[in-house]
């Protein structure tokens with residue numbers, strides 16, 4: 001059994017009567033670990049250490065050294081992949097094959113950051129483009145912003161933490177991280193691994209505890225220069241208010257749409273959409289939630305989709321054969337079940353799924369849904385997919401855009417003109433053609449529009465948000 005506290009200036013702070021919380025496997029409720037919550041004093045010390053380490057160590061550390069620490073971290077993580085995957089499987093209930101996938105992406109994030117740490121961090125300005133700018137040299141250098149507050153969700157406890165830590169180290173910043181209280185174990189193990197790889201004490205500090213207690217004093221602290229948050233909009237927009245006058249990145253939720261046109265390769269579309277709707281029991285911000293299918297292929301699509309969903313293995317996330325594991329808490333599973341029942345009471349047809357046993361919810365497919373139903377217009381964050389028929393391109397674009405969210409969309413078509421038209425008109429941070437909304441690689445710009453977020457992640461883009469441009473002008477005399 002793992003027992004952690006907080007990690008401040010390279011040392012763990014725990015015990016001494018601190019409030020404890022258990023971390024239990026969401027599948028069978030076995031005890032995985034115990035966490036001692038940080039006190040407000042721990043938090044203050046963590047922020048002060050992050051500040052001192054930024055001023056005296058990280059902002060002066062040469063790029064080759066930051067790059068080497070990140071590279072060594074990647075190598076260590078790769079060597080210990082299976083340990084991390086097992087821990088993710090236990091603390092988040094993530095099916096073991098998906099947990100391995102998360103670790104291998106995390107290794108890539110560290111490698112991207114190691115490479116980005118060495119890239120150009122500025123530009124030369126063509127000064128004589130301005131009248132009166134002749135005989136001047138202008139340059140811009142990007143400087144690390146300082147101490148960053150990072151707050152992360154439960155669903156990718158390793159990779160989404162790294163999407164904040166790795167760019168911060170590459171940029172020369174320091175961090176105080178507040179991981180999700182439901183899944184704090186792998187973040188702690190990761191930061192200890194990075195310390196072993198040579199990261200100076202105090203460069204990344206971890207404070208564990210409840211968001212409502214730790215996040216306001218963290219975000220509002222005078223030493224915090226930037227806040228980067230991944231999680232729900234409800235919490236994200238509160239944090240935006242707390243972070244007044246500070247730079248902020250918000251990576252929030254969505255009700256991701258996917259569109260299947262009659263000229264699509266149906267086999268590829270069905271296979272991708274089944275995976276994209278039910279991987280990690282639909283607990284991804286870009287999970288396939290609304291599938292719009294052209295009327296000409298609607299019945300064929302629905303038959304193939306439902307039969308593929310019924311062949312998914314639901315159960316113990318530790319088994320190699322499991323496709324769909326539990327939801328993170330009983331409360332989350334009951335909430336999702338209630339949304340299904342509400343939709344059915346409002347006239348939706350339940351084609352498969354709907355039953356819940358504890359935290360396990362059977363993969364669910366609903367048709368005959370309307371735009372006002374919660375399962376369509378809100379973020380389900382559960383193994384629930386809705387299928388809606390459409391006739392014209394204009395109609396489906398309007399339906400997709402009729403949402404407060406806009407993170408990623410998937411479009412299945414073999415018509416290049418249509419693909420570009422959809423790319424131009426869908427109100428999204430990203431559009432995939434012949435892939436689902438759930439696909440993400442860790443180096444491209446990733447972030448939502450509308451209520452899905454503010455700012456970008458994707459290693460190089462996150463680094464940009466963690467640095468500030470500073471101009472130098474020289475008059476030649």
Ligand code: NAD
Pocket residue numbers: 151152153154155156160178179180181209210211212213215216230231232233235236238251252253254284285286379381407448452453
């Ligand atoms: P959450 O918003 O409940 O929690 C996220 C973090 O906020 C946690 O660390 C939590 O402790 C903290 N928090 C919770 N309540 C708080 C409060 N009152 N004040 C301050 N902090 C508080 O999110 P979650 O349930 O862990 O994760 C699921 C959500 O995250 C979904 O909405 C999902 O779409 C979103 N998400 C978005 C992305 C993205 O990249 N856009 C990625 C993953 C998850």
